[in-house]
Amino acid sequence: MARIKHSKKEIEAALVYAESLGWTIEVGGSHAWGRMYCPFNDNECRCGEFCIASIWSTPKSPANHAKQIKRVVNNCISRPASEAEE
Template sequence: MKSHPNKHIQEAIEYALSKGWVWVPAGKSAHCFCKLRCGDKSGEHTSHHRSVWSTPDVPEHHATQIRQAVDQCGRIKSQMSKK
């Protein structure tokens, strides 16, 4: 996995990975750095994913959006409530 040039976005990517999300290569998109998706193997959470842009207008805001997407994932919330 390559690292994002912006430290705020890289920290958000690492946060998502620490919560069980999966890093997916961007493919042929020139603007997309990578994609993050919920790592639920049952396929129950297929709608939880987020594109990570290479050069967003406001990197700090984009990093916040990534963290919010991870935090709003029902799978993550259910794991946290079991602890």
């Protein structure tokens, strides 16, 4: 079953990008639109701190929140170098 789309187009584009690299998006939860989970979930990857990220439903700046989501995905040290964004 496909997940529901985020209402902010910038954030939805960032979520599609994350999903294309294997990240899992779960909609719902407390105080957030959803969460995204790293496909590697490596404890040595920055102490697991960034293996889970919250996705806000109505951030003050959707563009900045989308950049933050992409930054989390791109900075995953467990991600193979062949997938690195240029």
